[in-house]
Amino acid sequence: MQPLRSLLRIAPALALLTVAGLTAGCGSSGGSDSGNGGGSPRTDAAGSTLSGTIVVSAAASLTGTFDQIKADFTKANPGVTVTISYGGSDTLAAQINAGAPVDVFAAASDKTMALVVDGGNAASTATRFATNTLEIAVPKDNPAKIAALADLARSGVKLALCAPTVPCGAASAKVLAAANLTVTPVTQEQDVKSVLTKVQLGEVDAGLVYKTDVIAAGSTIKGIAFPEAAGAATNYPVVVCKQAPNAAVAKAFVDYVLSAAGQKVLAAAGFAAP
C-alpha cells in the first residue's frame, strides 16, 4: 500500500498545483488595489478645494500616462489622493459590476465600457478621451526588412499578433482583413505587451502593437506606421461610476483627463484626440 499512501499524501498538493497553474495568469491582473482605496468621502461639499481619496480603474495600456495625469492632478489638488488600479478592461469592468468601490473607470474599448454602462453602474454616458492606432513593431535591426503592412504576409516572416479575442487582436484582424491580407502568425499573445516583448527579444520579425506601446518601448524596437491603421482605431472612454464613493473628486478627475493639460500628456504618449 505504500504507493497509495504516497499518493494520498500529495493529493492536496496536486489540487493546489492544478488550480495555481490555471489561475496564474489571471491573478496578476486582479485588482489588489480595488479594496484599499475605499474612498473616504470627506469632500467639503461647500468648499472650493477638493479633498479625499478616489479609486480609478484604468486599462493597462494607460499605465504610464495615467501615472503622469495623477501626479499633475494631485499637484493641482493637494487635498486629494488618487489610487489607480490598472488591469485588463474586461477584468476591471467585471470588478465594478461586482460592486467594487471604484470612482472612475477608464476603458480601452467601447465594448468594455458598455459592460459597465449597460450594467447600470455608470453615473452618466461615457466620454471618449483618446484613440490609439496600430503600428508594426520590428526589432531594431529589422531582420526581415519589413516596410509595409503587406510584408507581414510574406512567407518566412515570423509574426506575433494579439489573440483575436483581446482588443488589440480584434483591431489587428480588422486591419488585415480590410487590406485583404492573409497572415499566419507564429503566436497569438494574450495581450499587447507580450507581443512587444517577443519583438524586443527578437523572437519574431514583426508584431502589431499600438503606437503608444512603440513610443513607450523607446529605442529597443522600431515602429512602422501604416495608413491602413486608421480604419481600426481603438477608442478610450472614461466615466464616473454610479456608486462612486467620492463623486465630486471623480468628476474633477475626469474633467482633468479631458482638459488641455490632460490631453497634452496623452498626446505625448502617442494617443490621438478622439
Next chain:
Amino acid sequence: MRDSRGRPPAALLVPAALGTLFLTLPLLGILVRAPWSDIGRQLRTDELQTSLRLSLQCATLATLVSMILGIPLAWVLARVEFPGRAVLRALVTLPLVLPPVVGGVALLYAFGRRGVLGAYLDQHLGITLPFTTTGVVVAETFVAMPFLVISVEGALRALDVRYEDAAATLGASRWFAFRHVTLPALGPGIAAGAVLCWARALGEFGATITFAGNFPGTTQTMPLAVYIALQSNPESALILSLVLLLVSVVILVALRERWAPGRSGDRRPAARAW
C-alpha cells in the same frame, strides 16, 4: 492504523478541516458555476480536443524528460559528496520559486532565437524552440522537473544505504547497484514524484505562454486556452477548466489503481520509510 490510540485531537482536526475547505472550496465553485447544460457541445469542439490532446502529450513528454534527467540528478544530490552540493540543490530547485513568467523569459534568453544557446541552435542547426510544441515541452520540463528531483532525492535519502553497500561487497558496480537495487526500491518515490511533476506540467501556464507562445494546435495547451477564453467568454473558460480538472482526476485515480494493488506486497523498509 485504526483509532486504537484514542480520538484524534481537535487541535489537529479543526485546522485540518479548515485546510480541506480552503483547498476544495474553489474547486466546488467551478463545479457549481459551470454551465452544465452546455458542456456536451463544448466537449465536442475541435479547439477543446486539440488543446486537451496537446496538454496531455506535452505534460507526459515533459514528465519523461524529467525522469530521464531528474532521477540521475536526484541520485547525485543524495549520494555523491562534493563541495557546493547545497548550492547545486538550490540552483536546480530554483524554478520552484521563480515566477513561471520570469522562467519563460529566462528560457528565451537561453534558448530563444537570440539566446545564449538558442542563437547557436538557430544559426548552425536550424532549430528554433520558441513557438513550437517542443518549446512547450521545454517550458513544462523547466518548471516541473524540480518537483520530481525533490521527491526522488527525499526517497533516496530515506532509502537504507546498506542495501547498496551490501551489493557493493558482493562485487556489484555502483551502476549495477543503482539499476538492480536502488531503482526498484525507489519505485514508489519515483511514481509519486512523476505524478507531481506531471500535474505541475499539465497546469503550466506562465513559462509556456512566455517561451512557446500561444497558437492553437502547436502551443496552445489547456491552461492557455482557459486564459484566452476568460477574456472573451468566462463560461467557456469555466468549462475548459472543468475538463482539465476532470481529466487530471481521472488519470491520477486510474494510475493510483494501477500502482496500488501491484505493489501492495512490497515490504521493503526503504519504501515504507518514504
